[in-house]
């Protein structure tokens with residue numbers, strides 16, 4: 001607990017044992033039929049100006065966690081601290097402030113912009129809602145933001161359909177920056193874009209991190225993108241973190257067998273360098289009925305039948321090297 005408190009003091013965001021369960025109701029009945037454990041006891045800290053990557057296969061709970069972190073959804077359990085303050089205890093005015101300090105960018109740049117509004121209006125809108133400055137100030141800031149993200153001030157008078165996917169994602173980024181946030185949660189922000197455009201948007205995000213002193217939580221299933229952008233990587237599996245590590249050593253030698261499998265399946269920059277792919281057996285189990293013991297044990301390629309604790313005990317996320325935590329009975333400090 002002592003260590004947790006020290007890391008919290010140095011963090012912009014601290015997440016403690018956060019859970020998000022959804023009741024599963026059978027059709028036509030209101031009676032609870034089970035529980036989807038979308039996020040099941042996640043803890044980590046994010047330092048100011050850090051780029052924190054959250055990776056894992058589809059359905060592992062990344063987006064649910066992201067929504068809970070920004071209080072767009074209430075957690076079933078646990079606590080989230082922003083600047084050491086519990087976000088669930090925010091007063092109405094503190095919550096309004098938090099809505100300025102923490103912004104989210106979603107994957108789909110096509111549906112995120114109202115097609116009937118001009119770009120200038122869309123970028124200016126957060127400033128209008130929070131009544132910041134005069135109308136002229138807001139218009140000028142919107143024009144400046146458009147330039148900052150690599151567009152032209154005159155684009156303010158055009159409509160979303162007149163832009164490409166990459167340009168729209170730039171517009172969404174400009175809008176997210178309007179209120180000068182500290183934390184930007186980007187949920188798969190480039191996965192709908194062409195690979196060539198992805199790199200441009202990622203580089204823009206890196207430049208903006210410096211210019212705006214931003215902290216990012218970057219959610220992605222694409223390990224290559226995370227490698228380029230992030231300082232640390234958290235790997236999620238069935239609603240839990242299974243590994244949390246600094247980027248460079250993680251990509252060189254991931255320790256958790258699930259991380260090893262994920263990385264072995266990611267494309268390499270040089271296709272001529274052969275890589276031994278680790279093929280996982282079966283599908284990701286349902287978060288309605290997760291396996292006992294280690295949630296990864298039914299698919300684990302290194303497990304031996306005699307290792308009983310893998311099937312009976314949940315492995316804690318324990319530190320195995322300074323700053324590196326892994327949830328596996330076999331991987332030891």
Ligand SMILES: Nc1ncnc2c1ncn2[C@@H]1O[C@H](COP(=O)(O)OP(=O)(O)OP(=O)(O)O)[C@@H](O)[C@H]1O
Pocket residue numbers: 022036037038056057058059060061062063064065221287
């Ligand atoms: N509102 C909801 N009600 C019931 N179950 C939900 C709800 N939202 C998410 N889930 C379930 O929670 C689990 C985690 O979903 P989530 O979207 O957070 O995963 P993800 O890792 O972001 O996946 P993806 O990359 O496909 O978006 C899934 O099994 C999903 O079906």
